Amino acid sequence: GAVVSQHPSWVICKSGTSVKIECRSLDFQATTMFWYRQFPKQSLMLMATSNEGSKATYEQGVEKDKFLINHASLTLSTLTVTSAHPEDSSFYICSASDRWGKTDTQYFGPGTRLTVL
Amino acid sequence: AQKVTQAQTEISVVEKEDVTLDCVYETRDTTYYLFWYKQPPSGELVFLIRRNSFDEQNEISGRYSWNFQKSTSSFNFTITASQVVDSAVYFCALRGIIQGAQKLVFGQGTRLTINP
Numbered sequence: 001g002a003v004v005s006q007h008p009s010w011v012i013c014k015s016g017t018s019v020k021i022e023c024r025s026l027d028f029q030a031t032t033m034f035w036y037r038q039f040p041k042q043s044l045m046l047m048a049t050s051n052e053g054s055k056a057t058y059e060q061g062v063e064k065d066k067f068l069i070n071h072a073s074l075t076l077s078t079l080t081v082t083s084a085h086p087e088d089s090s091f092y093i094c095s096a097s098d099r100w101g102k103t104d105t106q107y108f109g110p111g112t113r114l115t116v117l
Numbered sequence: 118a119q120k121v122t123q124a125q126t127e128i129s130v131v132e133k134e135d136v137t138l139d140c141v142y143e144t145r146d147t148t149y150y151l152f153w154y155k156q157p158p159s160g161e162l163v164f165l166i167r168r169n170s171f172d173e174q175n176e177i178s179g180r181y182s183w184n185f186q187k188s189t190s191s192f193n194f195t196i197t198a199s200q201v202v203d204s205a206v207y208f209c210a211l212r213g214i215i216q217g218a219q220k221l222v223f224g225q226g227t228r229l230t231i232n233p
Contacts, residue, residue: 002164032219034219034220034221041228042225042226043208043223043224043225043226044162044208044223046220046221049219049220091160093160093162095162095221097219105152105164105167106164106219106221107164108154108161108162108163108164109161110159110160110161111160111161113160
């Protein structure tokens with residue numbers, strides 16, 4: 001149980017284009033999903049917390065107009081990197097906790113490696 | 118503020134050796150949760166354990182064991198008889214109940230290499 005998927009697993013795009021990453025909880029309902037960014041050999045940096053049906057809460061320093069997050073259902077959240085630039089290249093990871101966070105555990109997706117040329 | 122410190126950036130041991138990964142945390146919350154995650158080269162974070170702040174019992178799961186000591190704010194992780202498949206980056210994380218709600222605060226990670 002507690003499986004989280006991400007799609008795509010990797011993406012290469014040209015500078016200026018937008019990229020959408022999907023995060024799905026496959027066998028549980030996720031009221032809360034989280035988006036992280038990880039640079040090589042570094043820890044995870046929380047970008048935003050997304051609650052189903054409401055606006056995402058962004059961490060300080062994260063541009064909300066650049067990283068659009070939508071959590072339209074209890075099993076799906078999307079992260080759209082708008083007008084991507086090479087500095088946006090990174091490993092993006094989502095996680096999900098179950099309805100009302102009862103498990104108090106975040107389960108992570110496999111990550112999406114974004115390369116912007 | 119909440120903080121997790123994993124002082125060991127990299128550890129390298131020979132297979133079958135025991136290895137302990139250290140984790141020290143700071144929080145003002147009286148109730149909190151501690152976690153360990155494993156990140157193999159594939160990149161996916163694998164949940165290993167969750168420990169509540171009011172439960173100081175040590176836990177053993179196969180070759181893995183965890184030592185939670187509230188008095189020293191530490192939650193150390195030991196792998197006994199290490200294997201090459203244990204090679205990964207291991208993250209310790211903290212989640213407070215009041216401060217930061219559901220946010221996980223991660224340590225910097227310890228890269229563990231098990232050599233054959």
